[in-house]
Amino acid sequence: MAAQGNGSNGGIGAAKTRLTRGDVAAGATIARAGKLAGNPYLPEVATVLEIIDETPTIKTFRLRFDDPEVQKNFSFAPGQVGQLGIFGVGEATFAISSKPSEKEFIQFSVMKAGEVTKALHNLSVGDKVGVRAPMGNGFPVEAWKGKRILYVLGGIGSAALKATIEYTLEHRADYAGITILYGATHPTNFTYWYDVKEWQKRDDIELVLTIDRDCEGWQCDVGLVPSVLERMAPSPENTIAITCGPPIMIKFALISFEKLGFTPEQTYTTLEKRMKCGIGICGRCNVGPKYVCVDGPVFSLAELKELPDEL
């Protein structure tokens, strides 16, 4: 678990984002996208290829780096994040939600909330943005091989887990089982509905969809995610539980996991914090001695329990 906390990227052939002090002294720079190599503050300019309206408040942006070399060499580990920004407005941190194997574009899903996200929602295809990615540690998907994976996600939380879900689905044979419990307040509030429909077609995974309150035409479960989870009563045996969603959902999902017998080491979540630099310097995203931008955003519950109550 210690290695995880220290930001192992799971070895997914991702670029080496961490250098030792010796590497730096020897003049090595971080193998990040193109120009960023020497200057982690300099965003790579990318163009908006496509904008998908996911829900009334969430849009997905598919971007391509303007520098073809950068686009070609870009790789990341599932669960890693990036700083997506508009020059003149600012940057904010979002999970990379494209498939790790996707080479043609990089994708972020953005909920309209603040200054930057509002401006992002006003973008059109062809507009320019700045991207600094990848950042953070990602999920230890390699270490999970041979285990059953239980995803519990709600609302925009799906964006943080999308890449990981897609990765494990692509490498389905490596995992003993995959269960996805996905909740939303209303059927129109499911992000990636087009992909969810694809998942529904697969018979090698278990997919449970739930909405908070019943509504006409809805065929799947009804109920809050934690209560559906307890109804499902998945066995903790050889299982990794991963949750992400609104803070209140995470809070109760973690309680449910505990009830179901999941140990803190088996339970993972990914944190969200206000970030500025994204590279472990500017100081604001710390939870005790851990910086969410570099030590996280992925933490096991065991690691979180060690930290001050500042989530």
Add this chain to the structure above:
Amino acid sequence: MAIKYLKADALPALLEALAKNARVVAPFKRDGVVQFEPWQSGKDVELDVLLAKQSPKEWVFPQCETYLKFGYRMEEPAQGATAGTATGAEGEAIGGEGAAAVAAGAEPAIPHETVEVEALNEAPAQVIFGLRPCDARGFVQMDQVFGGYGGFYFDPLYNSRRAVTTLLAVTCRDPRSTCFCTALGGCPAGQEGVDALFTQVEGGFVVEPLTEKGEAVVGTAGGDLGDATEAQAAEANAVKAEATGKVDVPFALEGIRDHLHDNIDDPGWHDLCMRCISCGTCTYVCPNCYCFSINDELVESEGERYRVWDNCFNPLYTEETSGHNPRAQKSNRFRNRFSHKFWYYPDKYDSLLCTGCGRCIMHCPTRIDIREVLRIMGAAPGAAAERAATTAVTPAATGAPTGAPAPTDGKEA
């Protein structure tokens, strides 16, 4: 390296010589306030006042620094572009042959905006004269952070400036009552981070070059800088020893990190932060508080991105867009600063983020005393309450006049 001697009246000439090739920064008094400022011919360096209001960190890590400039430009469509391609979300471009194909094919054949981005990084060679060993040590502590988190990310802005900065420290002759460098492993004549150490002795300075950069300074001075006599060197040593003896050791460093960890939920944090007004003075005068914020400004089509000092006492520092604030309480933010210096940072970099300069004590509007905080919260959990009781002010011990009757009483009587 040989110990040198510089006559006091030769100092301006030395600074003048240094100023030929570099910006020389030194403490000057303006309107009664001592601050580090660029040296100009004729200005007298202020060395009698022990500490400038702010540490010289802003000369390596400026309070506000623009690091990106960008401009939006209208770009004419490439020749032969298809007019009126849908801007919808169908994404025909996906799977195209790179950015060129996108620019030519999938985008509307009308002029569209591109953005030009330029990274800025100004790093003029500079010499900081007249800082104290604690200030120099502050740079060493910040070096770790900007050197990259565990060696991960290297900060080009700080490091390029730091690389061309020479630190000429002056030994503290008269440490203040707020100084506690020796408790943290420092010393009024500390050499950590110092390129050449100047010690004031009768009639001048004993100069000890400690690094190549320091030697270069000695080279610049030329004939003004002769070898120190044995008597001068001995005097310098005596000055150092005397100064070191004058620094109080208000707490034992040992165990503080663990005790801060154990006391994380201690109600004592609330008591200690009662008089905190949640401003940022302590962090802005600190020689190594380095937290910053990044913002953009855009005027019409031209803009810039800059980083600017921020501080963990700012209530908006951690506030998220949703309105949720992980450190909404003053006591959370208060705890974070001290824990960062003596627990979080040591965990990462195996050193401390405090040099014991005492500026935060001197300039805090309510004189919150970091030594008191550490004495109480850095004590074993059981002992914390006890120590809190003993730190209650004891006027007798300090010979305070507060015990003396106030004049108002006299009138009443």
Add this chain to the structure above:
Amino acid sequence: MSRQDHIREFAAKALTEGRVDYFIGWKQGHNASEVVPAFVKEAAAVDQLVWNELCHHNLVTFLKRNMPDPAGAKIGVCVKGCDSRTLVALLQEELIDRDRLYVVGVPCDGIIDRRRLEKEFADEIVAVSCSDGRVSVATRKGNEKEFAKEEVLLDACTRCRYPNAVYADDVAGPPVPEPDRDGAKPDWSDVAGYESLSDDEKQATLEKVYSACVRCFACIHVCPVCVCWDKCVNRSRQPELVEQKVGTKQKLLFQMIHMFHVAGRCPSCGACDRACPVEIPLYLLHRKMNKEIYDMFGFEPGTKLDEKPVFQLFDVNDRFGD
């Protein structure tokens, strides 16, 4: 009984009776030249409370929104005359709950300007004491000097019109003589020098003086009547009235925002001035503002509990404009 004894007695009584959860007064700081705010929770600890010529902190600061800990605590507080005016300004706008307060007024005959003393020595001041109108100062190196008290008073104290608290539940000892307020207008001579400058000189002076600002927000956070301190428009990006950049433009606008937002509530207590780590004379421009407000309305902020600040009221008979 000295005023200090009165304060201790009132504090002990209020704490013992459960009238307050904690009592805010002053205590000695890390040496005998400093006094800091004290928060006393138990009657047994009231002996740390002091009253002397160094008690410059305006403790009303610790009553404003988000400051009480726990929120909703019943608080006892000591106020000098000027402090009480800020308290009244807050009460006028119902920004604090009068029922949760216990106010001890401390008649005051002047507070020492410690910064003025500091300028007299290169060395650190470690002890300041005052008796019979003489202030004696000792430094760490053993230098000693004596000053006449009136020479080293805070500017605000030399022109004080309200030496006694205008609102208090109890008063620590007999009041000091009140100046003749009805007969004499306030003395604004301190701003005359600035007023006499030309517009260009004023601008140059402001730029020079305020360029020292580090935007630490000490002035805003210490200001007792600056109540939106954690939602301050100076920090807001939406709307963005002032850029977060740190240049002379932004520093000046930042200070103007503070000044105009406390217009009609600021009694020029000088807390901002004393809190400023880079010693910007913030007090003076606030005095100038108060002079204009006095000329316009004959209004002195925070003096009567049943008044409202002038900018929250109007009078159809106001004679302003053309």
Add this chain to the structure above:
Amino acid sequence: MADTTTTEAGGAAFEAAPGGNAAAGANVAAATGDSGDRPVKIIGIVCNWCSYAGADTAGVGRFRQPANVRLVRVPCTGRIDPLFALKAFEKGADGVLISGCHPGDCHYSEGNYYARRKFELLERLIHHLGIPKERFKWTWVSASEGQRWQKVVTDFVAGVEKLGPREGRAL
């Protein structure tokens, strides 16, 4: 330290900076090569119901008026914080004109009664912030007073033009 002022008292620190700033201002203007030639820029902050409509009336009536004024429309003068004017100066305006309904005519009954107290304070203080009085004006223009609007704007612009553009100023 010849170039410093004293700080014996708060007041003394506010004594004139060396040399005034006439010279400094001129320097900056000279350096930017932008001295006095450009037309003055004036920000007009007007209420929706009277002065904006009044300006409209002036336009419809084809009353000739200088084109230096850019209007910012707000619901009511009561909405105008004096800082809007300072912000305009900070952003480079050469003059600020505020106008709303005549007292008694406020669309919201009393917004302008509150407003005029604030404007009066700003007017009294503005030259103490280093901005000449002639660069700031507040007045009342009703929806039907197209001609009055023309006169207000013409007079104000003429006054500001006499002073010329503001250059090299912090505020």
